[in-house]
Amino acid sequence: MVNLIVFFVCAIICILGATGVVFSRNPVHSALSLVATLFGIAVLFVQMAAQFLAAVQVIVYTGAIVVLILFVIMLLGVDKEEDIDDEPLAGQRVSAYIVAGVTIVGLVVLLGLAGFNDANSNQRTGWGASTAALVTGDKSVTAPLSTSLATTRRGDVVENADPDNIKTLGRLLFTKYVFAFEVTGLLLTIAVVGAVVMARRPTDLVPQPDEPASMDDDFMADVEAESSGAH
Amino acid sequence: MTQLYPAMLGLSAALFAIGAMGLLRRRNPLVMIMCVELMLNAVNLTFVTFGNMLNDAAGQAIVFFVLVVAAAEVVVGLGIIVAISRRKPGATADDISVLRG
Numbered sequence: 001m002v003n004l005i006v007f008f009v010c011a012i013i014c015i016l017g018a019t020g021v022v023f024s025r026n027p028v029h030s031a032l033s034l035v036a037t038l039f040g041i042a043v044l045f046v047q048m049a050a051q052f053l054a055a056v057q058v059i060v061y062t063g064a065i066v067v068l069i070l071f072v073i074m075l076l077g078v079d080k081e082e083d084i085d086d087e088p089l090a091g092q093r094v095s096a097y098i099v100a101g102v103t104i105v106g107l108v109v110l111l112g113l114a115g116f117n118d119a120n121s122n123q124r125t126g127w128g129a130s131t132a133a134l135v136t137g138d139k140s141v142t143a144p145l146s147t148s149l150a151t152t153r154r155g156d157v158v159e160n161a162d163p164d165n166i167k168t169l170g171r172l173l174f175t176k177y178v179f180a181f182e183v184t185g186l187l188l189t190i191a192v193v194g195a196v197v198m199a200r201r202p203t204d205l206v207p208q209p210d211e212p213a214s215m216d217d218d219f220m221a222d223v224e225a226e227s228s229g230a231h
Numbered sequence: 232m233t234q235l236y237p238a239m240l241g242l243s244a245a246l247f248a249i250g251a252m253g254l255l256r257r258r259n260p261l262v263m264i265m266c267v268e269l270m271l272n273a274v275n276l277t278f279v280t281f282g283n284m285l286n287d288a289a290g291q292a293i294v295f296f297v298l299v300v301a302a303a304e305v306v307v308g309l310g311i312i313v314a315i316s317r318r319k320p321g322a323t324a325d326d327i328s329v330l331r332g
Contacts, residue, residue: 003235014242014246015245018249019249021249021253024262027261027262038272044276045279047235048283050291060298065268065305068305069309072312076312076320078321092256095255096252099251104245107248108245111244172288172292173295184299191306194306194310198311198314199313199314
């Protein structure tokens with residue numbers, strides 16, 4: 001019962017936040033709605049005994065990624081209302097709605113098939129398991145989640161909620177997925193180098209005759225005018 | 232808890248669809264990046280749910296890699312946006328359809 005209430009509250013927060021991201025006219029409001037959605041998903045992670053992922057979700061997503069997006073919004077000065085009803089590409093909005101409808105129907109059918117069959121079959125054998133494997137692929141457990149979760153699944157005990165979540169994940173990351181982990185480090189290095197290269201002020205930027213001076217030059221001119229005016 | 236798994240999967244499907252709709256509908260590149268984050272989070276929720284359903288820790292381990300890819304994508308995407316906005320202030324996705332700077 002508590003699970004149900006928690007799920008519904010979080011689901012409503014997630015859906016409202018997601019619609020807020022899409023339909024807000026102000027990009028800052030979009031970013032704050034994204035924070036609401038991410039928090040709802042973090043609570044759902046806690047509900048599914050993934051406590052460490054919930055913490056990482058809040059720290060990395062809302063603490064780093066959304067703050068980075070907000071920094072860029074403020075840096076570019078686009079924190080003002082924009083006209084989202086403006087439609088330069090004819091039929092773009094209608095096709096977006098159609099694609100969203102097709103996506104949600106297809107995903108609900110596919111995931112519902114797997115979910116309902118698995119919820120109906122407590123044991124991992126028989127018809128339900130094979131149908132879920134049809135969607136998710138052949139079952140090959142890399143490492144079982146902790147035993148307390150397994151007992152919860154069988155419906156015996158519910159009380160101790162998975163104290164070894166981090167240990168299981170850490171062991172998996174540094175044994176079976178260690179290669180993927182190293183490649184991840186390489187990817188992050190490439191991303192950092194790429195961001196530095198792209199955000200660097202271009203030195204060989206020849207001013208084009210048909211466009212005015214770039215934003216930085218205007219800004220620096222404004223600063224110089226203000227400082228000279230003050231003195 | 233087990234009877235909530237289909238609802239979790241339905242919720243993640245709805246989040247993914249909303250994110251896809253926003254990606255197609257909006258033209259502000261920053262909002263488009265946020266919509267991509269929304270879609271990635273829906274997939275994360277699906278991974279964790281399936282990991283619990285199949286009692287498999289790999290469902291949670293792969294969320295780490297999705298997180299890292301999302302962070303790298305945001306960093307590079309925002310770098311591109313800043314570089315383009317330096318050339319053309321107030322550029323939308325329609326203005327940057329040609330990647331010539």
